Amino acid sequence: MRAMYEIPKFIVDICKEFKANGYEAYVVGGALRDLLLGKESNDWDITTNALPEEMSRIFRGIIPYGDFGTMLLIRNGVKIEITPFRNDAPGRKPTYKMGGTIYTDLSRRDFTINSMAYDPIDDVFIDPYKGLEDLKNRIIRCTGSTRRIWEDPLRAIRAARFQAQLGFSIENSTYYALVAHKQELSTISKERIRDELNKLLLSPYARDGLYTLVITGLMEYIIPELMDGMGLEQIGSHVYDVLEHNLVACIMAPPVLHIRLAALLHDIGKPYTVFEDESGRHFYGHEYKSTEIASKVLRRLKYPNDIINKVLLLVKNHMFTYNHQSTLSAARRLVAKLGWDGVYDLIELRKADRMAGGAKVLLGKSLEKLIKDLEVIKNQENAFTVKDLKIDGNDLKARFGLKEGPIIGQVLKYLLEIVLDHPEKNRYGDLIMLAREYLKSKEGLQEKQSN
Known part of the structure; x- marks a missing residue:
């Protein structure tokens, strides 16, 4: 397996430590997908049959991180997310259950290109849903069934996001599923939707992802106001x-x-x-x-x-x-x-x-x-804010006997307007003279006599 030679040593060492303690460990997710595409990655995910408490006994400094029993380990300044195998029953929003095998875990993942696993110690590549073939053909396809999407409706936006990131096409049945159940997206938190939208917008093929959101009607549940145009x-x-x-x-x-x-x-x-x-x-x-x-x-x-x-x-x-x-x-x-x-x-x-x-x-x-x-x-040398002026509120109070209040802000704002047109007037003497004229126009404000 070619990816074996490109996986960083610190990731291989983590997998070795799992093996030494009698557990399985596989590289999965975006990092494996990027390696197979010949890209570098700092987004490392490992899945294992070790439970969180067992991971804590093996690795010093590992901590719980997010949902689904995920643990976080930092090596070489890189965050590595390590998650126990999932063994959920199929269906809408299943209760999370740890256990099972690498095959049950991969069956619960969203798209075939994300449903591959690699054991760098024994050089075993597992690809039950032909993700590698879809990767070569540049296709985004649901894992096993289009029901995968609506077990977590956020996966609908993720399909568009992967399209935006990778420039792949969405397989017909998967595309149909986005349209057929788009209303399910209304059950997802706005924060999760926002995070996926951000990734899509900053991707190299953002055009493809945005058009998919519009054509499928998913945008109606993200920014419906856009659709009015x-x-x-x-x-x-x-x-x-x-x-x-x-x-x-x-x-x-x-x-x-x-x-x-x-x-x-x-x-x-x-x-x-x-x-x-x-x-x-x-x-x-x-x-x-x-x-x-x-x-x-x-x-x-x-x-x-x-x-x-x-x-x-x-x-x-x-x-x-x-x-x-x-x-x-x-x-x-x-x-x-x-x-x-x-x-x-x-x-x-x-x-x-x-x-x-x-x-x-x-x-x-x-x-x-x-x-x-x-x-x-x-x-x-320009003044663009009142803070850039050569006088401040304390100067105005001392020179003109002003008390704290809105008048000070009004004078400074007036002076800034003058200086924006005539930057050469941003000198203490000129500003005092301009302030005096402004205050006289306000009537009744007297300048203190200076020594």
Whole structure:
């Protein structure tokens, strides 16, 4: 078996230790599949007939990890998941039972390409469901029966995810099963769905996986709001309806989670803002409706706040205007609003949006000018937030006798607006003079006399 020579020594040593104590041990799962595909892997899984308490007696530092009796062992900085054989009865969500043989364990796994096992000590390869053949033919097929999928409905998304990761085709009966029982996905936790969606979105063949989710109807149980864009044609150079435009923009975006999510959701509000007149079809203000819907989607799927905030900032601002007449102050204001990372993320989103809208070139003249202007202001001394100003709230209180309250924030915000247009005014003396003028306009506020 060729994989024998590519399995790391620390994995072989673990299997040897099991054998020395009278137990079986097999390499299974994604790592074995990757080895057979000639890929490197750090995602190692071992299955054994040893029970968790028996593993604890053999290995120092092994700990319980997740469900199904899985134990975690760390070797060479790599996490190895070790799971006892499963011996479940077939059926929907069976009660987990440890025991049985390697054959009963493999029979419970989702797809044939994941239902293989290898003993690196005795050089025994076990493949009762012809997973190796399906691997060679680039096919995703249920193990034994299409009922395998609906024993855990998350496997439906996993089928699309493996398609996205590997570029394989889904076998016809398996594909049919995705459609026939798609409603079962409503029983799965949002967190598990989110995790599978993330893996799919960041995969090299994400297009295939996304289209499978849409065509099978699984997307109706993941982001149903996206489906409202199906068949809604756009105007101008757009070659796709709203739904497919979102899908293609997502695929065109770089494989960074918050950028791909923003691309997938950036026009999700268009079906709710469609307006037609004699000049054609319009979607006025759709970026704000898209932001509102995207917020609901991301919170429903339990995304962390930092991802939510990044996505919403991009969706809300994806219709930004920048052209040959835009000044450096416009570039500074974009940085002030989004931060440096956010501005470049927004550029990536705009590029994906352009390509999904039928543009012939990745960068138009406006984007080229923005990128050049950003390089200019990057090499200047600029203030983009109130923290960058040469004075702060304490200076205002000391100089003008102000008390803690909203007025301090108002003054600093006003000063920042001036400095964004005139960065040379970010000097203490200039800012004090500008603050004095602002406060006088507010009436009744007197400057303290300084010594």
